[in-house]
Amino acid sequence: xxxxxxxxxxxxxxxxxxxxxxxxxxxxxxxxxxxxxxxxxxxxxxxxxxxxxxxxxxxxxxxxxxxxxxxxxxxxxxxxxxxxxxxxxxxxxxxxxxxxxxxxxxxxxxxxxxxxxxxxxxxxxxxxxxxxxxxxxxxxxxxxxxxxxxxxxxxxxxxxxxxxxxxxxxxxxxxxxxxxxxxxxxxxxxxxxxxxxxxxxxxxxxxxxxxxxxxxxxxxxxxxxxxxxxxxxxxxxxxxxxxxxxxxxxxxxxxxxxxxxxxxxxxxxxxxxxxxxxxxxxxxxxxxxxxxxxxxxxxxxxxxx
Amino acid sequence: xxxxxxxxxxxxxxxxxxxxxxxxxxxxxxxxxxxxxxxxxxxxxxxxxxxxxxxxxxxxxxxxxxxxxxxxxxxxxxxxxxxxxxxxxxxxxxxxxxxxxxxxxxxxxxxxxxxxxxxxxxxxxxxxxxxxxxxxxxxxxxxxxxxxxxxxxxxxxxxxxxxxxxxxxxxxxxxxxxxxxxxxxxxxxxxxxxxxxxxxxxxxxxxxxxxxxxxxxxxxxxxxxxxxxxxxxxxx
Numbered sequence: 001x002x003x004x005x006x007x008x009x010x011x012x013x014x015x016x017x018x019x020x021x022x023x024x025x026x027x028x029x030x031x032x033x034x035x036x037x038x039x040x041x042x043x044x045x046x047x048x049x050x051x052x053x054x055x056x057x058x059x060x061x062x063x064x065x066x067x068x069x070x071x072x073x074x075x076x077x078x079x080x081x082x083x084x085x086x087x088x089x090x091x092x093x094x095x096x097x098x099x100x101x102x103x104x105x106x107x108x109x110x111x112x113x114x115x116x117x118x119x120x121x122x123x124x125x126x127x128x129x130x131x132x133x134x135x136x137x138x139x140x141x142x143x144x145x146x147x148x149x150x151x152x153x154x155x156x157x158x159x160x161x162x163x164x165x166x167x168x169x170x171x172x173x174x175x176x177x178x179x180x181x182x183x184x185x186x187x188x189x190x191x192x193x194x195x196x197x198x199x200x201x202x203x204x205x206x207x208x209x210x211x212x213x214x215x216x217x218x219x220x221x222x223x224x225x226x227x228x229x230x231x232x233x234x235x236x237x238x239x240x241x242x243x244x245x246x247x248x249x250x251x252x253x254x255x256x257x258x259x260x261x262x263x264x265x266x267x268x269x270x271x272x273x274x275x276x277x278x279x280x281x282x283x284x285x286x287x288x289x290x291x292x293x294x295x296x297x298x299x300x301x302x303x304x305x
Numbered sequence: 306x307x308x309x310x311x312x313x314x315x316x317x318x319x320x321x322x323x324x325x326x327x328x329x330x331x332x333x334x335x336x337x338x339x340x341x342x343x344x345x346x347x348x349x350x351x352x353x354x355x356x357x358x359x360x361x362x363x364x365x366x367x368x369x370x371x372x373x374x375x376x377x378x379x380x381x382x383x384x385x386x387x388x389x390x391x392x393x394x395x396x397x398x399x400x401x402x403x404x405x406x407x408x409x410x411x412x413x414x415x416x417x418x419x420x421x422x423x424x425x426x427x428x429x430x431x432x433x434x435x436x437x438x439x440x441x442x443x444x445x446x447x448x449x450x451x452x453x454x455x456x457x458x459x460x461x462x463x464x465x466x467x468x469x470x471x472x473x474x475x476x477x478x479x480x481x482x483x484x485x486x487x488x489x490x491x492x493x494x495x496x497x498x499x500x501x502x503x504x505x506x507x508x509x510x511x512x513x514x515x516x517x518x519x520x521x522x523x524x525x526x527x528x529x530x531x532x533x534x535x536x537x538x539x540x541x
Contacts, residue, residue, distance in 0.1 A: 175408055182394050182405050189392035192355060193457060194380035194409045 011269060014147045019264045025153040026222065027260020028160025032215040033230070033237035034244070034252035035167060036208040042247060043184035043204050044100075046107040047238070050114030051212050052230030054091075057118045058084045058209075059216035060126045063133055063225055073136035077217060081210045088209025092202040100201070122227040133220035156218055163214055164253060167207075171249075180204055235281045236263065242285050245295025254296065259284065306368075308333040308493050309354070309461055314362035316346075316353045323349040325517040326362065331461070331510075336487050336494045338504040338525070341514035347497040348389050350514070351463045354495075355379045355386045366461065381409065385459030389466065391450040393438050400434035402449055406456025415458070422490075423452045426482050444475035451479070455486065462486070464496040468503060476500065480507050505529040 033051065040048045062080040065071050071079075095114065099106050137155035141148035171177035183190045183200035190197050212230075219233055240259045244251020259281070266273045266280060273280070288295065307330035316324040324346045331337045339347050353360045356376040364371040371379055380386070394402050403423065407416045424431045427448050438449060447467055454462055467483065468476040484507055486492050498504035505511055508525040513534070521534055528534050 175404070178397075178401055178404060179408050182397060182401075182408075185396055186392070186394050188357070188376075189388070189394055190405070191376040192380055192386045192388060192392060193405055193453070194377050195405075196377050 015268070016265075017147045018149060019268050020261060021149050021153045021157075023261030023264030024257055025156040025160075025260070026219070026264065027240075027257035028157055028164075029215045029219045029222075029256075030233065030236045030240045030259050031253040031256025032160055032163055032211055032218070033233055034240040034256050035164070035249055036211040036215070037237060037241050038247065038249055038252050039204050039208040039211070041241075043201050044096075044104070044107055046104050046111065048114075048205075048208070049108065049111045049234075050118055051111075051208065052234030052237075053115045053118035053122070054084070054088070054209055055212035055216035055233075056227060056229045057122050058087070058213040059133070059220050059225060059229060060122050062213075062217050063126075063131065063220070066134055073134060073217075077136075077214075080217060081213050084213035085206040085210040087206075089202045089206035091209070092205035096205065097198065097202075100198070119227055126227070128226060131225040133217075133225045135221035137221075152221065156222070159214070159218060163211065167211065168249075176203075180207075232278055232281075235278060236260075239281045239284050242288050243296050248295065251295050258296075307331045308367060309495065310363070310365045311350070311354075312363040312365075314350075314353055314360050314364060316349050316358045316360045318349075318358065323358070323517055324353065324360070327514070327517070327519050329512050329519065329522070331493060331495050333460075333493055334487070334491055335509040336483070336496070336507055338508035338511040339495070339497045339514055340499075340501045340504060340511055340528075341520075343499070344516070345514040346517040347514055348465055349517075351386060351388070351465050351495070351497055354463060355384060357388075380457065383457075383460040384463065385454030385457045385461070386463040387447075387450045387454050387465060387467070391446050392453075393441075393446045393450060394453075395437070395439035397438055398434060399430060399436050399438055399441065399449060402438050402453050403430075403434075403456050406453040407458075410458070416456070419456055419458060423455060426485065427452060444471050444479070447471060447475075447479060448482070451482065451486075455490075455492075459492060461493045461495065464494065466497055466499060468498060468500040476503060480504075483507055502529075 033055065036051050037047060040046070058080050061083060062076045065076040065079065066073055091114070095110060096107070099110050135152055137152040139152065141150050171181055179190070179195050180200045180203060183195055183197040184204065187197045215233065216230060220229060223229065236259050237256070240255035241252050243255030243258060244253070263277050263280065267277050309331040311327060311329045313326045313328055314324055315322060315326050327350065339350060341347050349358060352358045354364055354371060356371065356374055356379050360372060362372070366382060366384060369382065394405060397405070403420065407419065410416055430449070430452065438446065441449060451464070451467070464483070467479050471479070480503055483494060483496070487494050496504060505525045505528055510522070511525050511528050512522040513520045513528070521528065
């Protein structure tokens with residue numbers, strides 16, 4: 001009975017499952033970029049608006065290595081991440097460090113400047129032609145209980161999961177991860193223990209640029225590559241971070257998956273909504289900030305003004 | 306010459322001078338107390354040593370000048386500072402707080418020994434390593450702050466009001482540990498206190514600060530025994 005109603009509305013159970021899997025796959029990418037945002041936010045209480053454009057830039061680098069130098073995706077992947085980490089550290093040391101103690105608005109404006117710089121650089125070097133980014137996964141679906149599911153979607157979920165697990169282990173199990181957490185939350189106490197907090201912050205930028213680079217290389221095969229690649233993704237990642245309470249890594253992952261699934265379902269089943277996905281991202285942000293400013297899993301948090 | 310020497314140290318908060326040229330000396334292996342009322346400059350003196358406020362004048366530790374050095378460099382020279390408010394890494398666990406104390410050391414064996422010694426001083430810590438530090442009581446956080454600084458294996462330990470906000474019995478326990486640390490491990494201690502009576506009992510030498518200058522100094526017994534010093538400066 002229920003199934004018939006769904007069929008009448010043009011909704012097949014198989015289709016729903018496919019969209020759910022696609023939603024979780026893209027959600028994992030949003031979660032990764034959200035995590036990159038949070039890494040910096042926890043240390044500076046500022047959103048790095050250039051996070052997406054930095055990732056776009058490294059994704060173009062990866063595209064050049066794959067399509068022009070003809071290296072395989074899985075060789076280019078670690079190279080790109082390493083370049084991104086080094087670049088992130090350099091950006092913090094050279095550009096962010098002078099404004100480290102400035103008011104948050106100054107830092108935010110600097111990241112907006114970086115947004116323009118990287119967006120312009122990508123356009124200047126690679127142009128505004130839309131390019132396809134090779135996928136590292138087979139395009140044929142696998143059939144699970146009669147439902148065809150894209151191997152690419154499963155691959156994306158796998159890589160995102162591995163990335164999130166690695167980051168979790170790094171921060172919870174290693175000494176450097178502990179020092180970075182402590183420096184972000186308690187800079188003065190950490191300094192008194194001899195930790196070079198400035199370098200920990202630089203490492204945070206490096207790590208977050210690395211995570212961003214991964215999200216760029218994962219999303220590019222799903223969409224298309226142009227200098228605007230990450231702009232919508234950044235919005236969805238920001239939505240995910242807000243949903244998760246902006247400070248919580250776990251919240252960001254939950255938020256990312258919720259946003260991914262929501263966008264996939266609404267984009268497919270609400271007529272005309274494909275074009276409204278960006279608006280939907282903003283709507284979710286506004287609604288969450290209005291009714292649950294602490295996020296779905298976080299606590300409300302009062303701040304000095 | 307003392308392990309720590311301050312000579313004519315002037316410190317400012319913005320344009321307001323907080324220390325008007327103080328000089329003091331801390332001998333290696335001793336416990337020295339800085340006493341005085343609120344706002345006398347006690348905390349500023351400690352913050353001047355670890356580079357948390359800008360100073361003029363000369364601060365020497367083990368013969369090396371500390372003036373102009375960054376806070377982390379002073380710490381790396383072997384100065385442990387338990388700051389005002391205890392500097393608890395509140396969202397981290399108790400064990401992570403201790404691990405942060407030893408985060409720059411590479412002598413695995415030594416770290417294990419120090420951790421074992423910490424558990425001897427504070428047996429309650431052993432079973433509560435996974436507890437978030439924010440959930441500890443004030444006294445427990447103070448003990449954790451001292452333990453965290455000890456994990457650095459410092460030569461000089463700076464303690465900012467270890468008795469602040471604690472019940473008298475807890476304070477006594479903490480001062481017992483401070484003496485033990487000094488006697489057993491030979492750690493030199495410079496502590497700042499409003500609780501003069503307790504501090505004088507633990508200190509070999511004491512300075513009384515009054516609005517940014519040193520008013521009196523002497524051995525703990527001398528200051529505690531001098532009626533007029535007691536009445537004018539120590540308030541008991």
